Amino acid sequence: MKTALFTVFISILVLSSCSKHKPAPVSDAYGNNKRAQSHIRHSSQKKYNKKFVTVKKGDTLYSIGFRNEIDYKTLAAINNIKSPYRIFPGQRIKLSGKVAQTSSQKKPQTTNNKKPLSTTPNVAQQTTKTPVKQPIEQPIKQPISNPPNNKPNNTTSTTTKPVVYQEPPLPTSNSQWIWPIKGKVIKTFLASDVSRKGIDIAAALNQSVLASNSGTVVYSGDGLRGYGELIIIKHENNLLSAYAHNSKRLVKEGETVKQGQVIAKSGTNPSGTALLHFEIRKNGQPVNPLGYLPK
Template identity: 40%
Template sequence: MPGLLIKSSFFISVLLLSGCFGGGNYAPVVERQERVSTVPASHKVSAGETLYSISWRYNLDFRRLAATNGIRSPYTIFPNQKIRLLDSTKDNSRSNNQRQAVTPATKPTSKTTASSNKTKTSKPANTDAIALNRSTHPFRWQWPAKGKTLRGYSTKSAVHKGIDLQGKLGEPVHAANSGTVVYAGSGLVGYGNLLIIKHNEHYLSAYGHNRRLLVKEGELVKVGQKIAEFGDTGTDKVKLHFEIRRDGKPVNPLGLLPKG
């Protein structure tokens, strides 16, 4: 009887261990919940990043981040450049000298389509060179997709800063407002293939988990334009993760999107 009890306990332990470390229910999908919530003192630029994507990663206003580092529009940054994240604008002169000391081996000239997953050189999203004409690109919010809301915005959640919308693989994702694409890539953990659009000096919007990106960085997009396709990149199901931020801070999209 004691021997049977020992064997039973061993068998139960094996089952528990296999349940914890194996099985389809424990697929290693990286979601936003796993991201570090604290902001480090600095960030080392990786290929493909823009000042906008870095500010998005750490919930910072891109204008303040640029000022902290003495970076002027069109906000050109380079791989391996050190970006200070702490708000210390009084040290701008020292920061500017450090920035000027960073010299790229070659001037970024290669163009990469937004749908490509190849490594690309960090480049400016020159929103000053191409001004938005509001007669052709009106400032007007609309829903980025037709699917129902799977998950809403929550002020209690430190990680879910937007809404999730239902859709089928390959269905269209539309620009929720007119603006300029300031990031197109997959470098932000938990967002999959991501687009970030700058609408003016205050508002940015983001579209995550896309299967395919249809626009490039620096491209002007019009409200309602098809910019991507529904996918499941960076997550465990097909959906669109949509966020709006004002001055670097998340806001509830439902407060801006049309009712119904």
């Protein structure tokens, strides 16, 4: 009787221990693998998107370069796009890569073709050993050739005169910048902060926005996220100026504007604050506008 009770007691213990044992979290491990795979896919897609950009309606090469902080000339060279840098919706623009130099590859081929010519002068040197004394008489006539050499110098001095006339207009367009709007700076530039690529100037709604410097409008639209109604003007010395959060744009792409010309009416940022966001780019990179604007 005791043995029977003992066996029953042991069987109860075995059954209770089996019921308390939990199975391995197979579903959790599988779920973690799924998350890891999805994370890898998203990261690979992000890297791919950084290499190429698909042109949308309203995009220009300048706006794409502005958005990605790349000089428009660099984008044009990478994608073999020539002036006036026209792009079309659906076109894929590479953001990085090497520039193919076809012209430089052809030049060394022409130099290689001239190698056999170097063998013929060796034969000529053997035949012209005796007439080596003849070149001595030729330098005597050099003073006669000097007067004609002076004449082209006079002509070159005359040709440089129009170049002098072309240079003065350049500094006038690069004169001191002016403030694009009257108001107090409420947010300054900070290179280490992505959200502070320019300055914010407090303004009244529909206040006149002026071109800070003379140039050509290369973008006028609302296709850049976070900038609202945006105008970008190209200046000399590879400089760009940007005027964001306008209520109304008054200039179109390709239009030439003068310093102080009214180009837009000020609006509000996404939070509803009336202001003008102003940026200056040098070689595609943001720079501090306060270094250009008068104090």
